Amino acid sequence: MPSFNVRQVVTHEHEAPLRLLQDNPKLATELYCGLLGQRIPDHTSVKEGSEAMTRNDKPDKRDCDNLEVYYQGEKAVFALIVEVQLRPSDAKHYSWPDYLVSVRSRLRCPVALVVICPDEATAKWAGKPIETGHMGFTLVPFVVDPSLIPVITDPEEVRGCEQMALLSAMTHGDGRDGHDVVAAFWGSLTNLPEYLQVKYTRIASNTLTDIALERLEAIMTDTIYRRNSGNSILHRLEAEGEARGEARGEARGEANMLLRILEQRGIPVDETARARIRSCTDIEQLERWASQALNIEKIEELFA
Numbered sequence: 001m002p003s004f005n006v007r008q009v010v011t012h013e014h015e016a017p018l019r020l021l022q023d024n025p026k027l028a029t030e031l032y033c034g035l036l037g038q039r040i041p042d043h044t045s046v047k048e049g050s051e052a053m054t055r056n057d058k059p060d061k062r063d064c065d066n067l068e069v070y071y072q073g074e075k076a077v078f079a080l081i082v083e084v085q086l087r088p089s090d091a092k093h094y095s096w097p098d099y100l101v102s103v104r105s106r107l108r109c110p111v112a113l114v115v116i117c118p119d120e121a122t123a124k125w126a127g128k129p130i131e132t133g134h135m136g137f138t139l140v141p142f143v144v145d146p147s148l149i150p151v152i153t154d155p156e157e158v159r160g161c162e163q164m165a166l167l168s169a170m171t172h173g174d175g176r177d178g179h180d181v182v183a184a185f186w187g188s189l190t191n192l193p194e195y196l197q198v199k200y201t202r203i204a205s206n207t208l209t210d211i212a213l214e215r216l217e218a219i220m221t222d223t224i225y226r227r228n229s230g231n232s233i234l235h236r237l238e239a240e241g242e243a244r245g246e247a248r249g250e251a252r253g254e255a256n257m258l259l260r261i262l263e264q265r266g267i268p269v270d271e272t273a274r275a276r277i278r279s280c281t282d283i284e285q286l287e288r289w290a291s292q293a294l295n296i297e298k299i300e301e302l303f304a
Contacts, residue, residue: 067103166185173211289302
């Protein structure tokens with residue numbers, strides 16, 4: 001059974017699928033319909049929803065990982081929550097039903113939950129029915145485990161949803177067809193803006209297994225994008241793509257990662273602190289805060 005790779009820093013594995021979902025709502029549709037065989041009502045547009053699950057009776061917010069809302073005209077007709085779950089957590093058996101009820105109440109439309117898991121054991125846990133205590137109210141999450149991620153060996157297979165090629169490389173890049181899978185990911189980048197080429201190359205460098213990463217580096221070396229100075233496509237694209245706004249997207253991802261670290265540690269985040277984190281565009285500062293967040297006991301210590 002293949003599995004997503006954890007390369008020392010667990011947050012890379014958690015954040016990578018979420019950043020892909022944020023970049024292209026079609027990925028959520030592909031997970032729900034293409035991989036899980038479900039159907040979404042007819043719709044005219046898809047928009048990223050607010051991940052914040054605001055409860056009127058609580059001053060804090062609880063964030064789901066990703067929320068896509070499907071509209072027919074101005075009316076929401078369906079909402080899809082996507083969670084990335086790295087390991088079993090009993091707390092999710094309480095927060096997941098809460099997410100669905102909150103979104104359904106707020107948007108007045110049907111809602112479903114998809115959980116992406118990195119391994120078979122976590123997927124088996126995530127797919128178990130969650131009994132709420134009320135007759136007939138049992139939540140059974142839809143689960144995407146590594147066996148459902150397709151083996152993409154041709155970039156044309158994912159045209160319009162190139163993010164799936166990176167998920168495939170993360171999952172199958174060290175397998176029997178790994179070279180072709182990694183090559184397909186690399187080939188798919190040519191269809192994307194340069195700032196996304198930079199972003200996805202960086203994500204790949206942090207999430208691919210060692211074998212898959214070696215395959216990617218070999219493919220990069222063999223292309224015309226490798227410069228005589230020894231700089232890889234990553235360095236070339238960083239110089240060109242970041243000037244076009246890639247840093248803003250990276251900062252947003254780092255801010256989301258920091259908020260999730262704080263949530264997982266049970267540290268309340270008030271509106272002022274949340275706004276300060278989300279408005280920060282200094283990636284190095286956000287990374288420092290994320291490191292500090294592992295050791296603090298209250299939010300005020302983060303900014304001390």
